[in-house]
Amino acid sequence: xxxxxxxxxxxxxxxxxxxxxxxxxxxxxxxxxxxxxxxxxxxxxxxxxxxxxxxxxxxxxxxxxxxxxxxxxxxxxxxxxxxxxxxxxxxxxxxxxxxxxxxxxxxxxxxxxxxxxxxxxxxxxxxxxxxxxxxxxxxxxxxxxxxxxxxxxxxxxxxxxxxxxxxxxxxxxxxxxxxxxxxxxxxxxxxxxxxxxxxxxxxxxxxxxxxxxxxxxxxxxxxxxxxxxxxxxxxxxxxxxxxxxxxxxxxxxxxxxxxxxxxxxxxxxx
Numbered sequence: 001x002x003x004x005x006x007x008x009x010x011x012x013x014x015x016x017x018x019x020x021x022x023x024x025x026x027x028x029x030x031x032x033x034x035x036x037x038x039x040x041x042x043x044x045x046x047x048x049x050x051x052x053x054x055x056x057x058x059x060x061x062x063x064x065x066x067x068x069x070x071x072x073x074x075x076x077x078x079x080x081x082x083x084x085x086x087x088x089x090x091x092x093x094x095x096x097x098x099x100x101x102x103x104x105x106x107x108x109x110x111x112x113x114x115x116x117x118x119x120x121x122x123x124x125x126x127x128x129x130x131x132x133x134x135x136x137x138x139x140x141x142x143x144x145x146x147x148x149x150x151x152x153x154x155x156x157x158x159x160x161x162x163x164x165x166x167x168x169x170x171x172x173x174x175x176x177x178x179x180x181x182x183x184x185x186x187x188x189x190x191x192x193x194x195x196x197x198x199x200x201x202x203x204x205x206x207x208x209x210x211x212x213x214x215x216x217x218x219x220x221x222x223x224x225x226x227x228x229x230x231x232x233x234x235x236x237x238x239x240x241x242x243x244x245x246x247x248x249x250x251x252x253x254x255x256x257x258x259x260x261x262x263x264x265x266x267x268x269x270x
Contacts, residue, residue, distance in 0.1 A: 032077050035060065041080040042073055045222055059083065081250070085220065085266040098150045100130055102207050102259050106150060107132035107143040109233060114141070124153055208261045213241040217254035220263045221245045224252060237264055 033041075038060045039050055048066030055061075060075045069090040074083040098106075104116045114136040122131050128147040133140055144154040208216075214226050224247030234240050239258035244251065255264040 032058075033080050038062070038075050038077065038080060042075060042082070045082070046071070046073070063088070081268060082222075082266070083268050085263065087262060087264065090262070097128075097147045098130070098145065098259075099207060102150070103130035103145045103147075104132055105239065105259070106145055106152070107134050107141075109238065110143055110152060110155070111136065111141050121147075127153070129153055207259045208241070208256065210241070212261065213256045213258070214243060216256050216261055216263060217241070217243040217245060220254050220266050221247055221252040223247060224250075227251075231258065240264060 035053060035055070039053065039062065042050065042062055042064065046064055046066070048064045048071075050062055050064050051070075052063035053060060055077065058077050060077055062073045062075060064071050064073060070088045072086045072088055074085070075081070076083055100119055100121070104119050107119075108114065108116065111134040114134040116132060117135040117140065118131075118133040120131050122129055122144075124144060130145045130147060132143045132145060134143070138159070140158040142156050142158070143152055145151070146153055210229055210231075214229060218224060218226070224245040227244040227246050229244075230242045232240055232242055237255075237257055241256040241258055243254045243256065245254060246252075251269045253265075253267045253269070255266075256262070257264055
């Protein structure tokens with residue numbers, strides 16, 4: 001009799017557990033979006049052709065290409081929200097030549113500080129370029145920058161000569177019969193002038209204005225409200241705008257390349 005009740009109890013436990021697992025799986029299937037729904041959601045925000053779709057855990061990784069380049073877009077499978085977008089490549093033929101203002105900004109970035117004293121166009125071995133002169137405290141730096149790709153072709157430094165000559169001393173007073181001639185005072189060596197602290201980099205111009213960067217960021221984020229805009233000099237990407245956007249209950253960070261207007265990344269934080 002006892003064995004019968006034990007087997008009956010075990011059967012009930014197994015049955016209830018199986019029903020619970022089925023309900024959990026059904027609930028998961030109901031909350032997760034299908035691949036087709038994810039693709040449709042991405043295409044509603046961005047134009048182009050989707051060339052690759054991959055699911056990793058709860059995220060769909062979609063590769064999209066259009067006339068501006070190739071992008072990787074990460075989408076949450078549960079709610080269809082875009083978690084991150086990154087440009088993988090730029091379409092050939094869309095690049096434009098560097099402007100003089102961009103060349104000046106490049107030279108100032110290379111120099112670290114100073115002001116642009118002169119900028120002009122020239123040709124170096126058949127390659128069009130800009131020659132930008134940056135003036136610092138006691139020297140001038142000259143950069144030759146390619147108009148085609150923005151590379152620094154040549155650089156040189158001109159040191160400004162300082163006048164280290166000592167101030168002339170007063171003439172000796174003539175000797176008289178009664179008074180000895182005054183001794184010549186030793187000429188003190190010129191004390192070194194303390195080096196002035198270099199001012200932080202100033203005067204850097206960008207091809208993309210703050211307002212244009214904000215418009216690009218809002219478009220990439222799908223709308224919202226601008227919370228903050230910062231202009232930063234990244235070692236890898238150069239001058240870039242870091243823009244914080246509030247869209248509903250989400251905080252979105254968009255990074256815009258300040259010279260080309262390229263959307264470097266879009267990050268969603270719940």
